[in-house]
Amino acid sequence: MTSLFSQEGLTGLIFLVLLGITGSGALVAVTAGRLIRSVAGLLLCLIGVAGIYYFLNSPFVALMQLLIYVGAVGVVIAFAVMLADPNPDKQPARGRNPLMGGLGFLTSGAVFAGLAFLGASTAWKRHMGPPTDSGMAAIGKSLLTTYSMVFELISIVLLVAIIGSLVLARAGREKI
């Protein structure tokens, strides 16, 4: 049993706190009755994930997580919620169909079991010492060399999304 105030104890405590933030955010996102609170829970969860990235010594990924997921995606989701129906009473009540709950549990259980099986069956290489260079330069190099195909494909997906939203936005207008 390590002491709480040793190095391992403190890092473990920080990790558990970050895990708790992520988990509680996810729980709020799933269980909250009001849509806007679900969004807030999701954002809390994403902040926790950013904290875990920071904990794993990749501050660049952590800050990008904050900038893109919490800042951009979260704000866009919240904005969409604000444009939707503000009255929470009109939302369909949950759990009307008892089959739906069972199916949900089954699906999530299957996904969890699959991921757990993958995690347990993979031979993890134990990495000793501080993590290798996962800084900006390394990420940029690998994005533009090893993973340039994936990078370009993602940009095509984003382009399609932009054009699609433009088409949708254009439809309701008579002139610009």
Add this chain to the structure above:
Amino acid sequence: MNLHSEPIRLLAFLVGIIAFAALNAAYLVWLERKVAGHVQRRIGPKEVGPFGLLQPLVDGIKLMTKQVLIPDNIDPILFRLAPPLLLIPAVMSFVTIPFSETLVARDINLGLLMIFAFASINVLGILLGGWGSNNKYAVIAAARGVSQNVAYEIPMLITVITMVMITHTLNLNEIVRQQGGGIFNWYIFRWSANPLMLISFLIFFTCSLAETNRAPFDLGEAESELVAGYHTEYSGMGFGIFFMGEYANIVIGCSLATILFLGGWQCPFGLWPGVHWFLIKLYILIFTVILIRWTFPRTTIYGLLNLSWKVLIPFALFNLILTGAMIKIWPMIFP
């Protein structure tokens, strides 16, 4: 520096940063009221202390002793969560601001990115506060604030990317260090890197005005249409914290403009660099921000969004392409 002084240094910086943010919030309100007074041929606050200098203290006491009214029919959690959500990221951003070469709480390599990461959070404070208030004016104001923030974050980030392409670093102290040796080494006058540097600065400054919800872009707080804006339902210190967050954001925006374009703590003629130069430039910029608020009329929401999408973003993109071309082509022509 030995290991024992590090926690003490951090604690000193923590206290100093909070004091700096709070003092700025208090005295920028005083400056704002003084400038507003003189612009409108009044005197402004003058009763409490010499030149009304103790007015912020009295205002602070008033705000703190007022009852915090929590209306019915609000979302109690989001309503209480929103003011700190606006203030905390702004205060955290001070951690990486280099006031002078050595006076910086954490000289991290990703300082610029960190400030933008936290700046993107504080819009959530506006959004959740407006929504949680369950007040139609607050919701309209929050929707306006968010669309404005989303629109202006794009040209701002593109401009910052052009700056990063030129500086090759995200470390704010390093960026300032590259601008040493006189006024023509400041990035605003570095025409060899990009002939449109002045326009970059203007885009950045305009965007920071809009990001901090300052007039002429303060549509989230258009009193004549929206009662008070997204903080309509907040009273006492809830409102006070919104205000502190707003002024802290102004200081952050002007600090960034100072660091990126105006040489930070470097001296214009290459002598005695230090914290005083940073503060002089910072407060000149803040004074400009305040003067703009009281001399320009408020735009409309369409004018605001059109300015961003039809003017600032195309110019910022052109700037980005031009900078890239300058970096690649310039060394080929003049090796």
